Amino acid sequence: MSNETAKVKLIMDLRARGIRSTSVLEAIETTPREKFVAEPFIDQAYADQSLPISCGQTISQPYIVAFMTEQLNLNDRSLVLEVGTGSGYQAAVLSKMCRRVFTLERYRTLSMKARHLFEELSLRNITTIIGDGFKGWPQQAPFDHIIVTAAPRDIPQPLIDQLAVGGVMVIPLNQGLGNQALYRVTKTPQSIETKKLIDVRFVPMLEGLAREQQNTSN
Ligand code: SAH
Numbered sequence: 001m002s003n004e005t006a007k008v009k010l011i012m013d014l015r016a017r018g019i020r021s022t023s024v025l026e027a028i029e030t031t032p033r034e035k036f037v038a039e040p041f042i043d044q045a046y047a048d049q050s051l052p053i054s055c056g057q058t059i060s061q062p063y064i065v066a067f068m069t070e071q072l073n074l075n076d077r078s079l080v081l082e083v084g085t086g087s088g089y090q091a092a093v094l095s096k097m098c099r100r101v102f103t104l105e106r107y108r109t110l111s112m113k114a115r116h117l118f119e120e121l122s123l124r125n126i127t128t129i130i131g132d133g134f135k136g137w138p139q140q141a142p143f144d145h146i147i148v149t150a151a152p153r154d155i156p157q158p159l160i161d162q163l164a165v166g167g168v169m170v171i172p173l174n175q176g177l178g179n180q181a182l183y184r185v186t187k188t189p190q191s192i193e194t195k196k197l198i199d200v201r202f203v204p205m206l207e208g209l210a211r212e213q214q215n216t217s218n
Contacts, residue, residue, distance in 0.1 A: 023097055054109055060149060060202075084202075085110055
């Protein structure tokens with residue numbers, strides 16, 4: 001199957017699985033996932049599966065990208081923080097539906113790679129930051145939306161602090177024994193409301209910047 005045919009099938013499958021937002025489906029359709037996957041996997045770019053990328057990380061499954069994006073309820077004024085740039089695919093999808101995306105990654109190699117791709121694809125409203133998602137990015141807070149694409153045990157307090165009142169965060173939480181669930185967190189003036197959505201499988205969210213070899217290629 002060609003990538004073009006596979007892409008048409010993917011969009012149909014996402015619809016069949018309950019993704020209703022036409023802007024989410026359009027953002028997926030206009031984001032070339034083949035650019036974000038590693039070379040040996042290019043012919044699987046539009047299969048609905050996660051795939052390995054550099055630094056032992058993964059690019060998320062398209063359904064999960066679509067589902068999380070839909071749950072955020074973005075609009076063209078939204079300021080979004082993503083934790084876990086990885087390949088940059090999720091950030092690219094977000095960038096088509098909001099005003100600005102700040103995306104944090106603890107691996108310099110991944111952050112630089114993603115940054116070059118955003119330049120190549122002329123996605124000018126994405127800012128890549130090498131940083132620790134447990135601390136968020138207070139310099140640009142508050143964010144209308146926060147999306148976390150690696151799983152911590154608990155919701156990091158700085159991310160709650162950096163979410164605007166009325167804002168929405170989507171975050172996978174590690175629940176032990178290899179179980180993870182995705183949560184939607186809404187910030188109220190007094191506290192937060194959380195809702196469990198679906199079971200998921202993300203790489204763990206790890207503290208601090210990643211130690212990398214000096215000569216790692218960008
Ligand atoms: N959104 C990505 C999926 C990335 S996988 C995509 O579309 O491809 C999760 C990423 O989170 C990994 O690259 C991992 O290095 C990163 N990560 C894990 N813990 C982190 C932390 N504390 N701060 C920033 N990034 C983190």
